[in-house]
Amino acid sequence: MNCIFCDIVEKRAKAEILYENDLVISFLDIRPVNYGHALVIPKNHYKDFLSMPKSELDEVIKITQKISSAVYNSLKPDGFNVITNNGTAAGQSVFHFHFHIIPRFTNDSFSFRPQLKNYENGTMKEYAEKIKSEIKL
Ligand SMILES: [Zn+2]
Known part of the structure; x- marks a missing residue:
């Protein structure tokens, strides 16, 4: 399996590392949105947010x-x-899996301003009910 982040964890690929411990490593994104744009990842390979085990997710968030x-x-x-x-x-x-930490400046070039929708009559409750039926704690 080819994974650039696993290569960084194993020091087979270079990165500007900010911090690491047994479970987590943080380094600068090589193509930053703004300078100082950092990534935080688990050292073990998980493909996304949903596949993260709770104990490692807790450490990544911390x-x-x-x-x-x-x-x-x-x-x-x-x-x-x-x-x-x-x-x-x-x-x-x-x-x-990785979190981006992106420093932001007033009027910088990064845009995250979607066209917002309105719920039609009653549909907000329908969406809530669908989601609530899948909440598993
Ligand atoms: Zn990986």
Whole structure:
């Protein structure tokens, strides 16, 4: 299996590493939206958010908050996004789960402003009921 992120974990590929521990590694995205755009990934290979085991997800989220804080405090952006793309339709290009931490600046070039829809009469409840029927805790 060819996976650039596994190669980074195994040090077969170079990356500008920000932090690592037994379970998680964080490094700079080689093609940043803005400079300082960081990634946080589990060292084990999981393809997406849904396939992450809870214990490792907890650690990835904890480290994502710590790296976000470091990005925010060191680079002083106006804001930042924490996002994860799941599936090609959502923009996922490396199928090894990762969070993006993207420093944002007022009027930067990155746009995430969709055309918002309105629910037709009653359909909001239908969508909620469909989703609620699949919530498994
Ligand atoms: Zn991988």
